Amino acid sequence: MSTNKLTKKDITKAWARYYAGVEVSASYERMTALGFSNGMTPILNKLYANNPEELKKAYERHLMFYNCEATWGSMIFGIVGALEEERSIMLDQGVSTEEIDQYTDIISNLKVGLMGPLAGIGDTINHGTIRPILMSLFIPLAETGFWGAGILPFAIWGVVISALGYFLNVKGYTLGKDSIMNVLQSGRINQMINTCSVLGLFMMGALSASYVKLSTIISWSDAVGNESTLQAVLDNIFPNLLPLAAVFAIYFYIKKAGPKYIRILLGIIVFSLVFAFFGIV
Known part of the structure; x- marks a missing residue:
């Protein structure tokens, strides 16, 4: 980018708004698009403050169907923020309408193309591995009557996934659209998923042997x-x-x-x- 219109504070505040409400507004018509658009609103308002027509189009663009796991979807949120910023700069520089339209298609297609793969990664790592492991660690403490066993797993879970979501959002914005392609094409992400899957199976086997009588x-x-x-x-x-x-x-x-x-x-x-x-x- 030739110029930065958005500050780190803008990106962080927008992400916090997205993360707090993206799952709350889910519907069968648009799934979590309303929450995504709500989080993107401060960014769009700043980027297109002097162009009401483009602001309207941006709102409509991000109200299209969207469905992804919230934490790993934070990377999409960061990437889209970076792309919208670049699009706004292109408008200011007088880039041709054809190029602007092509860039707009990239933003929409990127969201559609990435939400499925990242949802699979998020469900596998966050909900299929981290959460069951945390629960299994505190089940023995709950059996002893320790009151914190009913609270601490959820508190730790919230801190872990929130920190991960923040990190992914920042990385997505910083590295732009190339970041997610590198992540998905890297063999390391497949190794991570396989490792987490094996660990999850190991924990489920241990729990079955311990608690199924x-x-x-x-x-x-x-x-x-x-x-x-x-x-x-x-x-x-x-x-x-x-x-x-x-x-x-x-x-x-x-x-x-x-x-x-x-x-x-x-x-x-x-x-x-x-x-x-x-x-x-």
């Missing part, structure tokens, strides 16, 4: 009166096999039928009552 009481005696239990046999083959089987059964049911949690809970209750009645578990 299922065992069988089936037993028998041999000819000389020695009693054996089916549970002991299973533990020798594969410890915690039944809890793991229960977790996978529920997982495959959700994958096939969808997240029908009430039906799952009722099924678990019926299963427990029937198998306990027949002396199986």
Whole structure:
């Protein structure tokens, strides 16, 4: 850019406005576009203060359908802020209408093209890894009656994702549109996602073994009166096999039928009552 119209304070205040409300205004028609546009409003007002017609077009441009995970979407917010600033400078310099229109298309297409990939990254890292790990760390403390176990995971979670969102917004604005392309094309981001996925699976396995309780009481005696239990046999083959089987059964049911949690809970209750009645578990 030849000139900077926006200050660091402008970018930070706009991002805070975006981050505080982007998920609040979600609707089926525009998803989170209203929150994105609301955050962008101070930037647009400053960039197009002397051009009401361009300001109107900018508002309309950012009210188009938009849906992305809020934290990683902060990078899109920063990039769009930088592109809008560059577009405003081009207008001031008298660049041709054709070039302005092409640049406008870049802004709109960039949002549409990036919101899907970044949403996948955000859901995997933030919601699929960081949050479950924090919850699992505080579950044992909650079982001991520690009051902070019900508050601290959410407080830490809020601080972590807010700091990450701020960092991504600043990087997006500073580096511009090339930054996200470098991130997505880099092999490191794929390594990060794979590492987080493996770590998430590890934590889910540990939680399943620790908190899912299922065992069988089936037993028998041999000819000389020695009693054996089916549970002991299973533990020798594969410890915690039944809890793991229960977790996978529920997982495959959700994958096939969808997240029908009430039906799952009722099924678990019926299963427990029937198998306990027949002396199986």
